[in-house]
Amino acid sequence: xxxxxxxxxxxxxxxxxxxxxxxxxxxxxxxxxxxxxxxxxxxxxxxxxxxxxxxxxxxxxxxxxxxxxxxxxxxxxxxxxxxxxxxxxxxxxxxxxxx
Amino acid sequence: xxxxxxxxxxxxxxxxxxxxxxxxxxxxxxxxxxxxxxxxxxxxxxxxxxxxxxxxxxxxxxxxxxxxxxxxxxxxxxxxxxxxxxxxxxxxxxxxxxxxxxxxxxxxxxxxxxxxxxxxxxxxxxxxxxxxxxxxxxxxxxxxxxxxxxxxxxxxxxxxxxxxxxxxxxxxxxxxxxxxxxxxxxxxxxxxxxxxxxxxxxxxxxxxxxxxxxxxxxxxxxxxxxxxxxxxxxxxxxxxxxxxxxxxxxxxxxxxxxxxxxxxxxxxxxxxxxxxxxxxxxxxxxxxxxxxxxxxxxxxxxxxxxxxxxxxxxxxxxxxxxxxxxxxxxxxxxxxxxxxxxxxxxxxxxxxxxxxxxxxxxxxxxxxxxxxxxxxxxxxxxxxxxxxxxxxxxxxxxxxxxxxxxxxxxxxxxxxxxxxxxxxxxxxxxxxxxxxxxxxxxxxxxxxxxxxxxxxxx
Numbered sequence: 001x002x003x004x005x006x007x008x009x010x011x012x013x014x015x016x017x018x019x020x021x022x023x024x025x026x027x028x029x030x031x032x033x034x035x036x037x038x039x040x041x042x043x044x045x046x047x048x049x050x051x052x053x054x055x056x057x058x059x060x061x062x063x064x065x066x067x068x069x070x071x072x073x074x075x076x077x078x079x080x081x082x083x084x085x086x087x088x089x090x091x092x093x094x095x096x097x098x099x
Numbered sequence: 100x101x102x103x104x105x106x107x108x109x110x111x112x113x114x115x116x117x118x119x120x121x122x123x124x125x126x127x128x129x130x131x132x133x134x135x136x137x138x139x140x141x142x143x144x145x146x147x148x149x150x151x152x153x154x155x156x157x158x159x160x161x162x163x164x165x166x167x168x169x170x171x172x173x174x175x176x177x178x179x180x181x182x183x184x185x186x187x188x189x190x191x192x193x194x195x196x197x198x199x200x201x202x203x204x205x206x207x208x209x210x211x212x213x214x215x216x217x218x219x220x221x222x223x224x225x226x227x228x229x230x231x232x233x234x235x236x237x238x239x240x241x242x243x244x245x246x247x248x249x250x251x252x253x254x255x256x257x258x259x260x261x262x263x264x265x266x267x268x269x270x271x272x273x274x275x276x277x278x279x280x281x282x283x284x285x286x287x288x289x290x291x292x293x294x295x296x297x298x299x300x301x302x303x304x305x306x307x308x309x310x311x312x313x314x315x316x317x318x319x320x321x322x323x324x325x326x327x328x329x330x331x332x333x334x335x336x337x338x339x340x341x342x343x344x345x346x347x348x349x350x351x352x353x354x355x356x357x358x359x360x361x362x363x364x365x366x367x368x369x370x371x372x373x374x375x376x377x378x379x380x381x382x383x384x385x386x387x388x389x390x391x392x393x394x395x396x397x398x399x400x401x402x403x404x405x406x407x408x409x410x411x412x413x414x415x416x417x418x419x420x421x422x423x424x425x426x427x428x429x430x431x432x433x434x435x436x437x438x439x440x441x442x443x444x445x446x447x448x449x450x451x452x453x454x455x456x457x458x459x460x461x462x463x464x465x466x467x468x469x470x471x472x473x474x475x476x477x478x479x480x481x482x483x484x485x486x487x488x489x490x491x492x493x494x495x496x497x498x499x500x501x502x503x504x505x506x507x508x509x510x511x512x513x514x515x516x517x518x519x520x521x522x523x524x525x526x527x528x529x530x531x532x533x534x535x536x537x538x539x540x541x542x543x544x545x546x547x548x549x550x551x552x553x554x555x556x557x
Contacts, residue, residue, distance in 0.1 A: 018531070059354055
């Protein structure tokens with residue numbers, strides 16, 4: 001089973017303000033985008049981040065060969081239980097997902 | 100209508116930019132230089148304390164180059180969200196740097212300061228009147244809770260920046276404002292296409308991050324009645340359709356919509372055209388007017404924190420680190436209760452295991468066995484002296500706590516002395532709300548002063 005990172009150019013995550021985080025999957029080509037889009041199940045991705053599926057927003061952007069996920073941070077940025085101030089490590093969970 | 104050219108030297112003052120690229124931008128000409136001075140990106144501490152995260156010397160060196168570029172061009176220089184959080188204190192900190200430089204450079208300047216800090220009593224009152232509304236997701240707030248916040252700022256939009264420019268200021272030092280407002284304000288004043296003004300501002304807000312060479316910093320955006328064009332000023336850098344359009348993804352939950360005071364930008368129909376190998380033109384973005392609201396940010400004191408770090412290297416402890424940490428945690432709670440008489444309302448102890456799941460916590464999916472495990476012990480208490488005292492109590496346990504009762508005492512690695520580090524006050528973001536305004540200036544204050552060689556003596 002390939003990992004998402006084997007099929008894509010880059011997966012990047014960053015805070016979108018203190019209360020949300022956004023994860024961009026840069027597929028790198030139309031072929032990779034066509035392969036990744038149906039293979040990435042939104043509910044499964046929500047589960048990976050511990051987010052209720054109805055709170056997970058997804059944008060499939062063919063022009064950029066990008067799949068984007070945005071969701072409320074499991075804990076607010078910089079609050080006592082936050083472990084990653086800039087939210088960048090969320091990308092690693094997704095790029096290691098088996099497709 | 101002639102194009103309005105805005106030079107953006109970098110994503111934020113303090114991050115650095117290429118001086119050659121700035122020189123080239125000055126040579127090409129611009130109607131305004133705009134740079135961001137902050138962000139919530141590094142957390143709530145700057146907002147909580149009203150202090151800049153970047154080194155003063157670095158900000159001063161970069162501001163010197165920008166003040167010289169401004170003087171060469173004879174156009175306004177604007178910084179938004181000055182001093183990381185854009186509180187009144189950090190605006191005045193930036194003003195102090197500007198005064199020093201004006202004297203050192205022999206420049207006489209009109210400086211407009213836009214203050215964005217909000218008195219908690221006013222926001223609590225606005226909340227009672229239903230003028231403060233939550234975004235999603237938003238923490239629960241009450242008027243009493245708002246009164247207890249350490250600092251509140253409102254994010255100004257273009258109207259407040261335009262008011263500052265209308266004073267004839269050479270330099271505008273703005274408190275908290277949206278990243279885009281400082282770039283979009285002037286083109287909008289001069290009749291540029293509204294969708295293009297906001298979209299171009301969003302693309303250029305991080306400087307050359309929208310190009311192939313982000314580290315070079317400087318870009319120039321040209322706004323006209325139909326669209327905008329963007330070009331990096333470093334010769335080695337290029338803006339491509341991909342590098343420009345991909346920037347809408349960055350730190351944006353929605354890559355097609357951007358909410359601003361008084362409406363939102365919609366780039367669904369935007370068309371990106373390569374003018375040549377390094378310039379891109381964009382048309383088709385739309386500005387959709389809406390109610391006039393400004394976003395609020397607030398930080399509250401969430402306690403005081405002291406930390407300890409021990410490193411487990413012995414294979415048996417590494418293999419049983421979770422079990423060890425759980426037993427240690429229970430023991431520490433018992434000791435704190437018995438020796439200090441403190442309970443759960445007074446403090447909290449958390450042990451994070453670096454090497455296992457310190458970054459991801461319960462979301463971690465990997466289970467490989469590391470060579471060593473760092474036990475990061477976070478003590479948070481309602482008083483700073485309690486946090487320190489609890490950490491001192493924890494010290495010998497963190498050094499010697501055994502996995503079982505009947506074994507020789509282990510000794511783990513402490514990387515420094517003293518073992519505990521007092522982190523001081525811990526702040527938390529407490530607002531994700533908007534404030535409705537009848538007049539854009541009603542929540543902001545402008546102060547205009549003359550500084551430098553010919554300034555009147557105060």
